[in-house]
Amino acid sequence: xxxxxxxxxxxxxAQLHPLTAFGQTPVSGDAPAARFFDANQTEMLTQxxxxxxxxxxxxxxxxxxxxxxxxxxxxxxxxxxxxxAPLPLLLGAFEYAPCVLDFTFTRFSRMSDVQKDASLxxxxxxxxxxxxxxxxxxxxxxFFGWYAQPETWPLIGxxxxxxDGGVS
Amino acid sequence: VIHTPIGxxxxxxxxxxxxxxxxxxxxxxxxxxxxxxxxxVLEQGPFWTSADFxxxxxxxxxxxxxxxxxxxTVDGGVSILQGRSVGGSTVHNLCYAFRTPEPILRMxxxxxxxxxxxxxxxEPSFRRVEAGLRVKPIRxxxxxxxxxxxxxxxxxLGYSGFVTHHNREGCVKSGYCILGCSYDAKQSMLVTYVPxxxxxxxxxxxxxxxxxxxxxxxxxxxxxxxxxxxxxQVRGSIEVTAPVVVLAAGAVNSPDLLLRSGIANSSGxxxxxxxxxxxxxxxxxxxxxxxxxxxxxxxxxxxxxxDLEREPHTGYVLMPIxxxxxxxxxxxxxxxxxxxxQMRDFSKMGGLLVLLHDRSAxxxxxxxxxxxxxxxxxxxxxDRRQLGRGVRHCAQLLFAAGARRVVVPYLPEPVVLGPGxxxxxxxxxxxxxxxxxxxxxxxxxxxxxxDPARAVVNDHxxxxxxxxxxxxxxxxxxxxxxxxxxxxxxxxxxxxxHHILQRWSELSA
Numbered sequence: 001x002x003x004x005x006x007x008x009x010x011x012x013x014a015q016l017h018p019l020t021a022f023g024q025t026p027v028s029g030d031a032p033a034a035r036f037f038d039a040n041q042t043e044m045l046t047q048x049x050x051x052x053x054x055x056x057x058x059x060x061x062x063x064x065x066x067x068x069x070x071x072x073x074x075x076x077x078x079x080x081x082x083x084x085a086p087l088p089l090l091l092g093a094f095e096y097a098p099c100v101l102d103f104t105f106t107r108f109s110r111m112s113d114v115q116k117d118a119s120l121x122x123x124x125x126x127x128x129x130x131x132x133x134x135x136x137x138x139x140x141x142x143f144f145g146w147y148a149q150p151e152t153w154p155l156i157g158x159x160x161x162x163x164d165g166g167v168s
Numbered sequence: 169v170i171h172t173p174i175g176x177x178x179x180x181x182x183x184x185x186x187x188x189x190x191x192x193x194x195x196x197x198x199x200x201x202x203x204x205x206x207x208x209v210l211e212q213g214p215f216w217t218s219a220d221f222x223x224x225x226x227x228x229x230x231x232x233x234x235x236x237x238x239x240x241t242v243d244g245g246v247s248i249l250q251g252r253s254v255g256g257s258t259v260h261n262l263c264y265a266f267r268t269p270e271p272i273l274r275m276x277x278x279x280x281x282x283x284x285x286x287x288x289x290x291e292p293s294f295r296r297v298e299a300g301l302r303v304k305p306i307r308x309x310x311x312x313x314x315x316x317x318x319x320x321x322x323x324x325l326g327y328s329g330f331v332t333h334h335n336r337e338g339c340v341k342s343g344y345c346i347l348g349c350s351y352d353a354k355q356s357m358l359v360t361y362v363p364x365x366x367x368x369x370x371x372x373x374x375x376x377x378x379x380x381x382x383x384x385x386x387x388x389x390x391x392x393x394x395x396x397x398x399x400x401q402v403r404g405s406i407e408v409t410a411p412v413v414v415l416a417a418g419a420v421n422s423p424d425l426l427l428r429s430g431i432a433n434s435s436g437x438x439x440x441x442x443x444x445x446x447x448x449x450x451x452x453x454x455x456x457x458x459x460x461x462x463x464x465x466x467x468x469x470x471x472x473x474x475d476l477e478r479e480p481h482t483g484y485v486l487m488p489i490x491x492x493x494x495x496x497x498x499x500x501x502x503x504x505x506x507x508x509x510q511m512r513d514f515s516k517m518g519g520l521l522v523l524l525h526d527r528s529a530x531x532x533x534x535x536x537x538x539x540x541x542x543x544x545x546x547x548x549x550x551d552r553r554q555l556g557r558g559v560r561h562c563a564q565l566l567f568a569a570g571a572r573r574v575v576v577p578y579l580p581e582p583v584v585l586g587p588g589x590x591x592x593x594x595x596x597x598x599x600x601x602x603x604x605x606x607x608x609x610x611x612x613x614x615x616x617x618x619d620p621a622r623a624v625v626n627d628h629x630x631x632x633x634x635x636x637x638x639x640x641x642x643x644x645x646x647x648x649x650x651x652x653x654x655x656x657x658x659x660x661x662x663x664x665x666h667h668i669l670q671r672w673s674e675l676s677a
Contacts, residue, residue, distance in 0.1 A: 055508040071226050078230050078399055082537045083238065117504055124503065125580050129601070132580070133244040140238075140498045147493035147511075148226030155508075157457060157515030158493050161223030162342045163350050168462060 036076040037088060044091045045069055045142075047109055051116045052142040053152075061151040068145035068152075075144060090134055097123070101131075178406045180371070182208040183676065184668070185391050185410040187378045187425070190256015191654055192641035192661035193416030194357035194365060195297060199665035200414075201368035205672070208408050209370055210393050212377035212417075212539070213253035217358070221348035225494040228347035232260050239420070241530070241543045245600035246446060248543065249608045250418055254374050255358030257418070257608070260346050262466045263334040263354060264487075264652035265303040267294055268659070271476035272650055280646040281618020284627045290659055293666070297658040300364070301335040301355045310341065312463025314518035317454075318488045319468045321569030327472035329486075334464070335654070343462045343490070376406060379538060381413055381429040381637065388413045388637040400539070411676045412636045412668055416661065419610035419643035423532045424541040426614065426624075432631040437624050441615050442530035443648035444545055444607035447523040448555060448598065449489055449499055450562035452571030453516050460490035460518035473561060474525060476650055481527055482550065483650065484558040486565060489519040499604050500575070501582040510575060520566055522558030525650035526551050532613050545600070552597040559603070560594045577603050609653050614643040629664035636675050640664045 037045060049072075050063045063069065076084045098104040098111070098119045108119055123135035146152055153160050160166035183205040186197045193209065201207040216231055230236040234250040241248070251257035268290070276282045297303075311319070311331060322329045335355040345354055352359050366372055373395070380392040391413055395404040415422050423439035426432050466487055474483030491499065493514065500510045510517075530545030547555065563574045567587050576583040576594060579602055583594065595602070617623025620632040625644055631637040640661035642653050649656055668675060 052503045053508075054504045055512070056505045057508075075226070075230055075236060079236055079238075080400060080537065080540055082535075082540055083235060120503060129243070136244065139503055142503075143497035144226065144229075144494050147497045148224065153493065156493060156511050157513075158461075159459065159515075161344070163223055168342070 036073045036084065037091070041088050041091050042069055042073070044095055044109060045072060047116070048091075048094055048120070048138060049142040049146060051113065051120055052139055053146040054113075055155060057155065060155055061149070063146070066146075066149045066151055068149050071148050072141050072145040075141070090138060093134065094123070094138065177404055180208050180406065180408045182206045182371070182408060182410045184208070184412045184414060185210065185408040186414045186416060187391065188256060188416035188418065188421075188641065189254050189362055189372065190251055190357060190416065190418065190641070191258050191657040193414065194255065194258075194361035195300070195658045195661040196414045196416060196640045196665040197370050197372075198361040198365035198368065199662055200668060201365045201370040203669050205669070207365065207370040208410070209365065209372040210376045210378050210391065210408065211254050211372065211374045212396065213251070213256075213374065214398060215254040215374040216259075216348065218348070218350050218352045221344070221350040223342070223344045223347055223350060225347065225492050229494070232348055234420075235540065239543075241545045241600075243544075243600065245605060246444060246545055247604070247606045248420065248444070248610060249606065250420060250610065254362060254372065255356050258356035258654065259348050259358050261356070261608070261654060262345050263336055263464075263654075264466060264469070265298070265301065265333040265335050265655050266651045268649070268656040269476050269651050271480045272647070275480040276616075276646045280616070280623070282616060282627045282646065283618070290663065293659040293662040294655065296662050297655060300360055301655075301658065302337045302360075303333050303335050303655070306331050306334050306464060306467045310339065310464050311467045312341070312343070312460070312465075313458045314460035314490055315464070315466070315468040315488045317458070317518070317569040318470070318520065318565065321565045321567075322468070322470050322472070324568045325565060327470050327565065329468055329470040329472065331467055332469050334467070336464070339464065341463045343465055345465055346495075347492070373406070377539065378417070378425055379428070381415070381425065381431060383431050383634045383637065386633070387411070387635045412638070414638045414640050414664070414668075416639070416641040418641050419613045420532050420541055420543060421539070422639060422641055422643045423613040424534060427534050428538070432614075432624060432633045432637060434633050435621055435624060437615060437622065439532040439613050440529065441612045442532055442543070442545060442610060443526050443528070443612045443645070444530065445523050445609035445611070445648060446526055446545075446547070446551075446555070446605045446607055447521045448559055448603050448605055449519045449521050449577065450559055450566060451500070451510065451517055451519050451575045451577070452566030452569065453513050453573040453575070454518070454570060455516070455572050457515035458518055459515055460488075461492055465490055470565070473558065474650060480650070481647070482525055482554065484522050484524045484554055486558070486562060487521045487523060489521045490517075491519065499577065499606075501577050501579060501604070518571075520562040522555065522562050524551060524554055524558065526648050529612075547600055549597070552599050555598040556594070556596045559598060560591050563591055563594065579603055609642065609649070611642040611645040611649060611653065612647060614639045615646045616644040617646055628667040629660065638664050638668065
């Protein structure tokens with residue numbers, strides 16, 4: 001999560017495509033309030049997380065129905081600003097990288113699930129170390145938010161904290 | 169028992185100012201306060217107690233770790249887990265309790281001019297800290313399922329290994345050691361030396377970050393610090409005037425502070441020689457749930473591949489490890505359904521770490537902001553080969569222990585192996601960036617030595633350049649330790665504290 005190292009590239013991307021142009025459906029009124037990320041950024045993070053944590057299980061909870069994104073938001077609020085400040089720009093980069101870097105001419109948020117997975121795979125396997133690093137950072141944030149949610153623990157057989165009555 | 173953080177500006181006077189309350193600082197503070205010295209302890213992290221330890225990763229990782237557990241080398245290649253609360257890394261460590269290996273002490277004497285570091289001279293310090301931390305052997309009934317299986321596999325292969333000592337008292341075997349012990353069974357500094365220091369009169373200030381150490385005329389004079397709120401925002405300043413300062417902020421933050429202060433670096437060695445004990449986790453999967461995260465996480469220790477008598481500079485050890493969901497997910501390569509294929513079997517998973525006694529040396533420099541030093545580290549070719557061999561031995565041992573599937577976390581593509589697969593196909597070397605590498609043992613960045621041109625501190629931890637300024641954490645290790653560092657850190661800090669007491673009239677003049 002060496003966000004600072006990505007700042008220059010991300011700033012350039014953001015200048016080309018201001019984050020205010022995300023233009024996707026804001027988080028629904030029932031979703032947890034996010035304070036570090038604005039509504040568009042929260043939606044972007046939600047869409048990325050949906051693909052990062054995809055299990056293929058029909059009965060898995062939906063990211064939107066959990067506090068997973070709110071957990072990431074809460075984490076980011078507590079981070080040193082030198083770590084957290086580039087994150088909104090990074091989300092912008094994920095939105096527009098398919099257009100700018102991968103020549104797909106479609107924003108991430110407007111892609112199908114298959115296309116989104118391909119876009120994330122391009123980040124994961126990029127020849128650019130900074131791009132791989134940025135992917136790893138976002139991926140890890142998604143896992144942080146997702147696997148901290150008690151609803152996800154039955155999926156993996158984790159029995160949960162003992163002080164909350166978990167099984168020893 | 170802890171002082172309320174200062175909201176405004178303040179000034180303190182003390183005999184000794186200790187910076188950091190972890191494995192070195194708490195020991196120094198308690199020993200000095202118990203001898204009647206007035207002690208102020210500055211700890212940049214908050215004060216948490218067992219009541220705050222919720223066993224939830226989303227809450228405990230940000231509470232207990234530097235940079236919320238996201239501290240990394242500048243290229244992102246090595247994750248560095250360090251504590252950031254009263255008690256420091258001892259709040260989250262896994263309680264291996266080893267004395268400094270004698271061959272390492274001999275090498276430090278022979279190659280680093282530290283003639284006084286003999287087992288005999290350290291014996292009183294070892295005894296005190298082992299008593300203070302209630303070190304004892306792990307009982308047979310305390311060895312959990314994963315560790316029993318690893319031991320069984322090691323015995324089948326004829327590997328050398330043993331059940332270790334630890335510092336727990338009344339352990340309930342919850343397994344949540346790395347998230348802070350909710351039961352106060354772990355004998356961390358938080359429940360041992362910190363209360364002892366406080367009872368002896370030490371004034372302990374959490375959420376106060378030392379920003380600068382000032383010296384005049386070759387002597388240390390004062391520490392300038394900022395009080396912080398829980399989000400790390402500066403809320404006030406404090407100046408501590410003291411004739412003795414003990415710097416114990418860890419092997420990343422200690423050199424960062426010395427460099428920011430512009431002192432104690434005539435050797436040019438401050439921040440150099442960073443060793444990390446880099447480690448890679450290989451995951452094994454059994455047919456049935458083993459819930460490896462329950463019970464004492466690490467009790468068995470495989471030392472087959474380290475022979476410090478013959479070669480004190482190199483080798484590696486293998487240690488069982490189990491994580492909770494977030495830490496496991498982060499350490500599992502990939503994303504989406506391929507990633508979930510591994511996570512789905514979380515309850516059947518147990519890990520084995522290869523932990524390298526590294527010769528590779530990195531560096532710590534001042535970073536973009538206070539508290540975020542710039543850390544660089546690269547593996548030299550010999551260490552890359554050691555890590556490659558270690559991963560192969562992890563896979564071999566996991567299969568011998570009954571694992572039905574082993575995942576080697578190469579990047580970008582992990583390798584999934586089954587019993588009988590050819591392990592010689594695994595990589596001969598692993599470099600930074602080719603697998604998730606983690607470190608919980610940064611060390612050697614203010615190294616101890618006999619030659620002021622090659623070392624930062626002398627054999628008692630005092631800076632060559634600044635009288636009265638001592639370093640008492642893992643940054644003083646002259647080389648990689650090659651063993652879990654908790655007892656060595658505490659014993660050297662104890663030794664430094666008693667040296668300060670012996671020279672008190674001179675130091676306080």
